[in-house]
Amino acid sequence: MDEKLQQLIEEVCRYREGTPQRQKALNKLLIIVQQLPGIYKSYHQDYLEALNKTWDWFCRSIDKFEANPNKSLQESLVIWINGYLKWRVKDIYNPTDKPTVSLDELIINAEGQKTTRKDQLSDSKYTPDASNRSNTLDLLDVKIAEIQKSDRRKLAEDIAQLIEEDPKCELRHCYTRANAECNCQFLAKQLLLANPSHKIADIARDLNVSSQTIYSHWKRICLPLLQKIGVNLRIEK
Numbered sequence: 001m002d003e004k005l006q007q008l009i010e011e012v013c014r015y016r017e018g019t020p021q022r023q024k025a026l027n028k029l030l031i032i033v034q035q036l037p038g039i040y041k042s043y044h045q046d047y048l049e050a051l052n053k054t055w056d057w058f059c060r061s062i063d064k065f066e067a068n069p070n071k072s073l074q075e076s077l078v079i080w081i082n083g084y085l086k087w088r089v090k091d092i093y094n095p096t097d098k099p100t101v102s103l104d105e106l107i108i109n110a111e112g113q114k115t116t117r118k119d120q121l122s123d124s125k126y127t128p129d130a131s132n133r134s135n136t137l138d139l140l141d142v143k144i145a146e147i148q149k150s151d152r153r154k155l156a157e158d159i160a161q162l163i164e165e166d167p168k169c170e171l172r173h174c175y176t177r178a179n180a181e182c183n184c185q186f187l188a189k190q191l192l193l194a195n196p197s198h199k200i201a202d203i204a205r206d207l208n209v210s211s212q213t214i215y216s217h218w219k220r221i222c223l224p225l226l227q228k229i230g231v232n233l234r235i236e237k
Contacts, residue, residue: 002073008032013063026059031211035199038078042089043156048223050088057084159230163188174225176217178209184222191218
C-alpha cells in the first residue's frame with residue numbers, strides 16, 4: 001500500500017494546482033485514501049461537513065505532507081489527516097458562536113410528556129442548593145451541555161433512521177446513469193451506517209460501476225443532499 005500511495009502522491013505533486021491532470025491524479029489518490037482504516041469518525045450531525053472540508057484541505061495541502069520516518073507512509077498519512085479532521089470535529093462541537101438554549105423551549109421528555117428545559121432542569125438530580133448562586137450557574141451550564149449533547153445524539157439517530165427509510169425517496173432517486181442501484185441511499189448505508197464501512201472499490205466491483213463514478217456521485221451529489229436533509233431535520237425539530 002505504501003508504494004501505491006507514494007506513487008499517487010508523487011503523481012499529484014508533478015502537476016500545478018488547477019490543472020486537469022492534477023485533479024485527475026487527486027481523484028485517484030482520494031479514492032484510495034478515503035478507504036484507509038483508521039480515519040476518524042464521529043456521530044455528530046455535522047460530521048459530513050467536517051469530513052468534506054478535511055478532504056478539500058487534503059487536496060490543497062498534499063504537497064506539504066511529510067511522512068514520519070518511524071512509521072509507514074499509510075500510518076503517517078492517516079495521522080496527518082486525523083489531526084486536521086479531529087480539529088474540525090472539535091470546532092463543530094465547540095463553535096465560536098455557541099447557540100443559545102432557551103430554558104422555556106417546549107420539548108418532549110424521556111417519558112414522552114411535554115415539558116420545558118427549565119422544568120427538566122428543576123426535576124434533575126443536578127439541581128443545586130439555591131444558596132450557592134455560583135455553583136447554580138456552573139451546574140446549569142453542565143445541564144444545558146448535557147441536553148445539547150442528548151439533542152445531537154437524537155438528531156444523529158434520526159438521520160440514520162431517515163437514511164434507512166428514505167420516506168420521500170430523496171436518496172433513492174439520486175442515482176448514477178450507469179446503475180440505478182448506485183443511489184445515495186445505498187451509498188450512505190454502505191459508507192456511513194455499515195460498521196465497518198465498505199470500500200468504494202468493493203462497491204464499484206459489486207455494482208459493476210467505476211470507482212471514479214461512485215466517488216464523484218458521492219461527493220458532488222450525495223454528501224450535499226445528506227447535509228441538506230440534516231439541516232432540514234434540525235429545523236423541524
